[in-house]
Amino acid sequence: MTQDVILEIRGLRAGVGDVEILKGIDLTIRLGETHAIMGPNGSGKSTLVNVLAGKPEYEAWAGQVTYKGRDLLQMPPDERAREGLFLAFQYPVELPGVRIREFLRAALDSIREHHGLDKLSVREFNRLLQEKAKEMGIDQDFLRRNVNEGFSGGEKKRHEIFQLLLLDPTLALLDETDSGLDVDALKIVADGINRFRGPQKAILLVTHYQRILNYVAPDYVHILIDGRIVASGGKELALEVEAKGYEWLRQTVGG
Amino acid sequence: MASRRKVISRETGIEEKEYRWGFVIPIEEETVPKGLNEEIVRLISQKKGEPGWMTEWRLRAYRYWRSLGYVEPKWAKIYHPPIDYQDIIYYAAPPKESDRPKSLEEIDPELRRAFDKLGIPLEEQKRLAGVAVDAVLDSASVATTFQKKLEDLGIIFCPISEAIQKYPELVRRYLGSVVPYTDNFFAALNSAVFSDGTFVYVPPGVRCPMDLMTYFRINQAEVGQFERTLIVADRGSYVSYLEGCTAPIRKRHQLHAAVVELIALEDAEIKYSTLQNWYPGDREGRGGIYNFVTKRGICLGRNSKISWTQVETGSAITWKYPSVILKGDNSVGEFYSVALVNHRQQADTGTKMVHIGKHTRSTIIAKGISAGYGQNTYRGLVKIMPSADYARNFTRCDSLLIGNRCGAHTTPYLEVRNPTARIEHEATTSKISEEQLFYLISRGIREEDAQYMIVNGFCRGVFQELPFEFAMEVSQLLRVSLEGTVG
Numbered sequence A: 001m002t003q004d005v006i007l008e009i010r011g012l013r014a015g016v017g018d019v020e021i022l023k024g025i026d027l028t029i030r031l032g033e034t035h036a037i038m039g040p041n042g043s044g045k046s047t048l049v050n051v052l053a054g055k056p057e058y059e060a061w062a063g064q065v066t067y068k069g070r071d072l073l074q075m076p077p078d079e080r081a082r083e084g085l086f087l088a089f090q091y092p093v094e095l096p097g098v099r100i101r102e103f104l105r106a107a108l109d110s111i112r113e114h115h116g117l118d119k120l121s122v123r124e125f126n127r128l129l130q131e132k133a134k135e136m137g138i139d140q141d142f143l144r145r146n147v148n149e150g151f152s153g154g155e156k157k158r159h160e161i162f163q164l165l166l167l168d169p170t171l172a173l174l175d176e177t178d179s180g181l182d183v184d185a186l187k188i189v190a191d192g193i194n195r196f197r198g199p200q201k202a203i204l205l206v207t208h209y210q211r212i213l214n215y216v217a218p219d220y221v222h223i224l225i226d227g228r229i230v231a232s233g234g235k236e237l238a239l240e241v242e243a244k245g246y247e248w249l250r251q252t253v254g255g
Numbered sequence B: 001m002a003s004r005r006k007v008i009s010r011e012t013g014i015e016e017k018e019y020r021w022g023f024v025i026p027i028e029e030e031t032v033p034k035g036l037n038e039e040i041v042r043l044i045s046q047k048k049g050e051p052g053w054m055t056e057w058r059l060r061a062y063r064y065w066r067s068l069g070y071v072e073p074k075w076a077k078i079y080h081p082p083i084d085y086q087d088i089i090y091y092a093a094p095p096k097e098s099d100r101p102k103s104l105e106e107i108d109p110e111l112r113r114a115f116d117k118l119g120i121p122l123e124e125q126k127r128l129a130g131v132a133v134d135a136v137l138d139s140a141s142v143a144t145t146f147q148k149k150l151e152d153l154g155i156i157f158c159p160i161s162e163a164i165q166k167y168p169e170l171v172r173r174y175l176g177s178v179v180p181y182t183d184n185f186f187a188a189l190n191s192a193v194f195s196d197g198t199f200v201y202v203p204p205g206v207r208c209p210m211d212l213m214t215y216f217r218i219n220q221a222e223v224g225q226f227e228r229t230l231i232v233a234d235r236g237s238y239v240s241y242l243e244g245c246t247a248p249i250r251k252r253h254q255l256h257a258a259v260v261e262l263i264a265l266e267d268a269e270i271k272y273s274t275l276q277n278w279y280p281g282d283r284e285g286r287g288g289i290y291n292f293v294t295k296r297g298i299c300l301g302r303n304s305k306i307s308w309t310q311v312e313t314g315s316a317i318t319w320k321y322p323s324v325i326l327k328g329d330n331s332v333g334e335f336y337s338v339a340l341v342n343h344r345q346q347a348d349t350g351t352k353m354v355h356i357g358k359h360t361r362s363t364i365i366a367k368g369i370s371a372g373y374g375q376n377t378y379r380g381l382v383k384i385m386p387s388a389d390y391a392r393n394f395t396r397c398d399s400l401l402i403g404n405r406c407g408a409h410t411t412p413y414l415e416v417r418n419p420t421a422r423i424e425h426e427a428t429t430s431k432i433s434e435e436q437l438f439y440l441i442s443r444g445i446r447e448e449d450a451q452y453m454i455v456n457g458f459c460r461g462v463f464q465e466l467p468f469e470f471a472m473e474v475s476q477l478l479r480v481s482l483e484g485t486v487g
């Protein structure tokens, strides 16, 4: 059984500075699964994925995280990425003057090198870029822009999923990739996520609304409130939360 | 450049990989005695076999310089111990001027190997994609490529010492016409002792078909390099000129005081690009080049254009303000600059745009990067004279700080004496944010590569002005210069 466990979180407590944000998280994700994490604003959803990705200011205080059988918290963040962990940011930062093409080339090269693969030729790289761009409805002019610079909210999210498809990791952490999207954009993003899914992949999808779950059906839904997972279930849990609101669960737990 | 030997300089213990241009070329050079007086000035002139007018000009410059009493300009934000001008050797050159090889085949193999190692092959067939090179070692030019091909077009591209002999009218007419020896302390010193450098003349209507490049190399210890470059673009002509420079690793500071003059006549355009990579000194600020340079161009004719692009990563101290005097109506001046300081380096650099003609336009884009304990100052003057109706200037100065022990300073001067002028000035100071670094790192990119990409992006507006030949070199340089700034 442990064979196909890709991520195992045990008793994870984490915070920023001396503020505790995650107060004991347990979660197991297997290959082929899609887990959704829902919760109100400020419940610690972004903190969880940032700790997993290794963002410097987020510190794990206690607990254990095992990724592909290794102690994730001991791995430097760039190595986590090269080992197939990917975070689609809630708020992707602008990189003035850094071209999308040059950025993706560097990322792909370092990942391939890590796996003992040759660098793609310019031609192969271009072909891959075209292919994935097309899948995400991204045009040539867009690829000439600087990373996230002057992007609309929707463009930023689409660009994150474009990277997901191009870099082809094993575990995708998607932080509110659905928020701020109109229905058309939401469909493109959801299609991209579904294209990524597969028996050798896993997804941890963080969301505030259950809307995206109509397009990306999760295997499991977890509700995060105040740094704790207060309920877990199938996708019907998401609908229940949608209908009754988070208050309902807060009371259940608190009571 | 396959050799990846680990060479340690005996003098400083600096590894060559930190400054891979830091080797000494094992070649015999003839020097004059240390120190400076009228005798030395005469001796240099004599060694070059110069005509009387040149010797006289040098002596006048020398006397003016002496009258300044060893007092350098004090307004720049740079600090160094006093320089002992009598403790410098003012001339060093491979044996005798007459021994300069007649053909490229006769070049000393040691020299050829050394320039190969610097990435400047002196064989024409191995040329840098269509670049003609004048290679200057310490005080003398050692090889010039493609002279024949250029001659056919009437273009003169030769060591200035040769031009003094062969084209005295042109040299007399223009030498000192943009930077008189009275201009400043270092210009006076240079005028007295300048040894070599490049002379370029492009005849009317000719578009120079290849980039012209001078590669300056300091080799000897205790030698100062004082090169002089003079470029004249006649009516309707165009030339792109590149300048590169390196020096061996030495424990003591070395002085480099160059003068560059550009003259663009009606409808002519000069594009001047510099990659300044003089030895910067070690981490503690020991050794390194003092780079005190006066560069100025004049847009003499209508519709002429002068464009300076510089990437300054080397030198312990850089003091340099490539400027344009916009005399001709409708003329255009541009200054694109990246100055990077790391460790204990200091740079005080910028430009002067002096608008005299009507409808003259200037653009200034200056990017300063400070890391380590480096101090970086942008100092720029935009001057609009009463005659310059409808002059326009756009200035943008951006500073990027890496770490919190370095400094960035911006000192713009504005002198507007015509109410029709339109001036825009933008300035920003930023730090590489953790957020930006993490975005790249989270995609598998190593931290030092991530930092390099951000810095490279910051410089993009300037780098895109560089000729193709320099682009690769620049990215390498930037990488090396940023080493040790991560973590």
Ligand SMILES: Nc1ncnc2c1ncn2[C@@H]1O[C@H](COP(=O)(O)OP(=O)(O)O)[C@@H](O)[C@H]1O
Pocket (backbone or CB within 6 Å): A016, A019, A021, A039, A040, A041, A042, A043, A044, A045, A046, A047, A048, A057
């Ligand atoms: N970098 C940070 N510095 C300080 N506080 C933070 C930081 N990140 C998150 N927090 C705090 O932690 C709590 C959870 O935030 P977050 O993980 O972003 O929640 P969510 O993504 O569920 O909205 C909030 O109270 C937030 O203010």
Ligand SMILES: [Mg+2]
Pocket (backbone or CB within 6 Å): A045, A046, A047, A090, A175, A176
């Ligand atoms: Mg969040």
